[in-house]
Amino acid sequence: MTGAMTMQITRRAALGLVTGGLAAPAFAQRRRELDVPFVPTPHSLVEQMLDLAGVTAEDYLVDLGCGDGRIAVAAGQRGARALGVDIEALRIQEAAAAARVAGVEGRVRFRRQDLFATPIHEASVVAIYLLPDINLRLRPKLLTELPAGARVVSHAFDMGDWAADAEEVHDGRRIFLWHVPAVAGGSWEVTATDGSYRLLELEQRFQEVAGTLSGDGTVRAVVGRLRGRHLVLSAQDDGAPLALSGTIDGADFLPDAAARSGQGGWTGRRIA
Numbered sequence: 001m002t003g004a005m006t007m008q009i010t011r012r013a014a015l016g017l018v019t020g021g022l023a024a025p026a027f028a029q030r031r032r033e034l035d036v037p038f039v040p041t042p043h044s045l046v047e048q049m050l051d052l053a054g055v056t057a058e059d060y061l062v063d064l065g066c067g068d069g070r071i072a073v074a075a076g077q078r079g080a081r082a083l084g085v086d087i088e089a090l091r092i093q094e095a096a097a098a099a100r101v102a103g104v105e106g107r108v109r110f111r112r113q114d115l116f117a118t119p120i121h122e123a124s125v126v127a128i129y130l131l132p133d134i135n136l137r138l139r140p141k142l143l144t145e146l147p148a149g150a151r152v153v154s155h156a157f158d159m160g161d162w163a164a165d166a167e168e169v170h171d172g173r174r175i176f177l178w179h180v181p182a183v184a185g186g187s188w189e190v191t192a193t194d195g196s197y198r199l200l201e202l203e204q205r206f207q208e209v210a211g212t213l214s215g216d217g218t219v220r221a222v223v224g225r226l227r228g229r230h231l232v233l234s235a236q237d238d239g240a241p242l243a244l245s246g247t248i249d250g251a252d253f254l255p256d257a258a259a260r261s262g263q264g265g266w267t268g269r270r271i272a
């Protein structure tokens with residue numbers, strides 16, 4: 001890529017994952033009221049939620065509005081670490097007792113806390129059974145505080161226009177799964193193993209991306225989808241087959257093993 005071309009690069013901010021959401025200070029406010037009544041998730045559905053989220057001993061699950069603690073306790077029984085928070089003191093007493101009975105109190109903790117004030121940046125899984133409007137109020141926090149690739153599993157309610165990555169129905173009850181998408185929006189320089197460059201410009205809306213791949217006098221429309229940090233892009237035209245598939249790791253877009261070397265190999269680097 002020439003210097004002139006570099007100067008012409010349209011600098012697009014990564015599509016704001018926080019656009020349209022609550023301003024951050026709203027989360028910092030201490031809120032004491034009950035946003036959602038206590039209605040427990042049936043035990044069988046708890047297991048199905050954990051299955052959908054693929055919870056294992058490697059995970060740290062946070063249940064926001066934990067009720068009697070059954071989701072966190074069940075995660076603990078899989079060997080995971082877990083934290084449940086609830087605004088009601090009685091719920092926390094019940095949950096702590098349940099953890100003792102199950103023998104998981106070493107790795108499952110409960111805390112009386114407003115769910116909106118609960119740090120979640122270390123969680124690999126967040127579980128919720130709230131209400132539609134509470135899910136929407138929580139959405140910006142999930143998208144900005146959780147690491148890319150973390151999973152969110154919800155009983156009953158979706159996340160509005162953040163489409164679920166998976167959805168199941170069991171005995172008439174819906175459960176949803178999302179993978180928190182990495183930030184892919186912006187400009188990337190894609191370097192092929194033959195030394196040629198392409199400019200990849202992407203706009204992002206949650207896990208959906210669209211944009212252009214330009215270079216060598218051509219501009220091709222591309223669309224793609226993120227699953228956490230993993231991005232698969234393909235061309236929108238009838239031209240030569242194009243598949244850029246790899247993992248976003250900060251400023252790097254690293255190809256899947258098949259495209260790491262040899263003919264057709266490439267690497268991507270964020271430039272804006």
Ligand SMILES: C[S@@+](CC[C@H](N)C(=O)[O-])C[C@H]1O[C@@H](n2cnc3c(N)ncnc32)[C@H](O)[C@@H]1O
Binds near residue numbers: 031032034036040068
């Ligand atoms: C529908 S219950 C779900 C309980 C549990 N997660 C389950 O699925 O079995 C919602 C829980 O959220 C709690 N809750 C409501 N508003 C809250 C808030 N602002 N912060 C923390 N917990 C809250 C309620 O006390 C209640 O236990």
